[in-house]
Amino acid sequence: MKARFIEQATDQHVLVTITDHRGVITYANQKFCQVSKYAVDELVGQNQRLVNSGHHPKKHFRDMWNTILQGHTWKGAFKNRAGDGTLYWVDTTIVPCIDTAGKPFQFVAIYTDNTERMAAEEALVTSRNELRALAIHLEKIKEYERKRIAREIHDDLGQHLLVLKNDVSMLHARTAAHPILNRKVGLALEHIDGTMQSVRSIINNLRPATLDLGLSAAIQWQVQEFARRTGIACELVMSDDNIELDDDRTITLFRILQESLVNVSRHARATRVCITLHREADSVSIEVADNGQGITINGQRKRGSFGLMGMKERIGALGGELTIERQPGQGTRLTASVPL
Ligand SMILES: Nc1ncnc2c1ncn2[C@@H]1O[C@H](COP(=O)(O)OP(=O)(O)O)[C@@H](O)[C@H]1O
Numbered sequence: 001m002k003a004r005f006i007e008q009a010t011d012q013h014v015l016v017t018i019t020d021h022r023g024v025i026t027y028a029n030q031k032f033c034q035v036s037k038y039a040v041d042e043l044v045g046q047n048q049r050l051v052n053s054g055h056h057p058k059k060h061f062r063d064m065w066n067t068i069l070q071g072h073t074w075k076g077a078f079k080n081r082a083g084d085g086t087l088y089w090v091d092t093t094i095v096p097c098i099d100t101a102g103k104p105f106q107f108v109a110i111y112t113d114n115t116e117r118m119a120a121e122e123a124l125v126t127s128r129n130e131l132r133a134l135a136i137h138l139e140k141i142k143e144y145e146r147k148r149i150a151r152e153i154h155d156d157l158g159q160h161l162l163v164l165k166n167d168v169s170m171l172h173a174r175t176a177a178h179p180i181l182n183r184k185v186g187l188a189l190e191h192i193d194g195t196m197q198s199v200r201s202i203i204n205n206l207r208p209a210t211l212d213l214g215l216s217a218a219i220q221w222q223v224q225e226f227a228r229r230t231g232i233a234c235e236l237v238m239s240d241d242n243i244e245l246d247d248d249r250t251i252t253l254f255r256i257l258q259e260s261l262v263n264v265s266r267h268a269r270a271t272r273v274c275i276t277l278h279r280e281a282d283s284v285s286i287e288v289a290d291n292g293q294g295i296t297i298n299g300q301r302k303r304g305s306f307g308l309m310g311m312k313e314r315i316g317a318l319g320g321e322l323t324i325e326r327q328p329g330q331g332t333r334l335t336a337s338v339p340l
């Protein structure tokens with residue numbers, strides 16, 4: 001009586017099969033029939049392989065068989081194919097029944113249907129991958145646009161300024177006899193020089209010209225600039241003066257350095273920062289270590305902060321790795337490495 005009630009209750013919640021030692025189904029409960037969309041007489045006598053959807057690699061089944069044949073319980077998940085061709089996921093526990101000789105003679109399998117959860121998980125993974133692809137795409141566009149704007153400013157605005165400067169220089173030379181006019185023209189010339197300087201610095205901020213000379217040169221320039229602007233003492237260690245990298249890797253490592261330095265000046269309260277560019281046999285890494293207050297776990301996951309996240313995605317897109325460590329009393333150390 002009790003057993004029958006248990007069976008009735010089980011039928012409402014879980015899927016159950018019993019198979020012999022070869023995996024031939026000898027029993028399937030109501031819920032299993034309902035989810036797998038087979039009638040009970042279509043299942044009994046068939047090998048459990050009937051519901052195999054081909055989703056899992058062979059190893060998944062091999063591991064399961066190895067476990068249960070040794071008399072151990074196996075727990076895992078299966079994506080199965082129902083009788084009407086649709087797919088469903090089950091969380092599975094398989095318990096071997098052992099005979100007096102110590103050998104499993106049948107297996108009781110209990111499953112819960114988690115198709116909805118797995119579908120949600122799959123959708124989440126897809127959406128994460130799409131977001132990541134979008135982030136990388138946006139970075140690429142940003143880089144391209146920066147380059148384009150820098151070139152346009154240089155070629156267009158730069159040329160006009162040059163012509164203007166030549167003309168005004170000439171005026172300056174020819175107005176020597178009119179002191180008031182001459183002074184005015186001299187002032188105009190100074191303004192033009194100042195404008196040319198801002199144009200150069202705007203171009204450099206968009207995309208440093210030194211990048212065309214390679215990563216090492218660009219890093220040297222950036223570190224000098226940073227030290228000059230912030231007054232933070234910088235140490236630069238480069239194992240190799242001339243690391244040759246493709247454009248993608250060069251620009252990615254360079255932007256990571258820029259972002260990290262901005263973070264040091266904004267958040268670290270550091271007085272020193274050590275930048276190391278290191279080349280190994282099959283990778284290049286850049287490390288930025290400051291002696292500030294140290295990054296917190298909360299800091300790393302701050303809402304609305306995308307600097308570190310962006311770095312991670314960019315490095316990930318190149319198959320590299322980004323690590324951030326906090327050493328108590330020793331500030332923050334960020335390391336980005338990309339394979340060659
Ligand atoms: N070098 C650092 N030292 C201390 N805290 C840091 C450092 N770099 C980053 N952080 C912390 O991590 C947070 C996230 O950084 P980031 O993703 O670059 O975003 P943002 O700079 O826009 O805040 C920062 O707001 C800061 O709290």
Ligand SMILES: [Mg+2]
Pocket residue numbers: 259262263307308
């Ligand atoms: Mg930042």
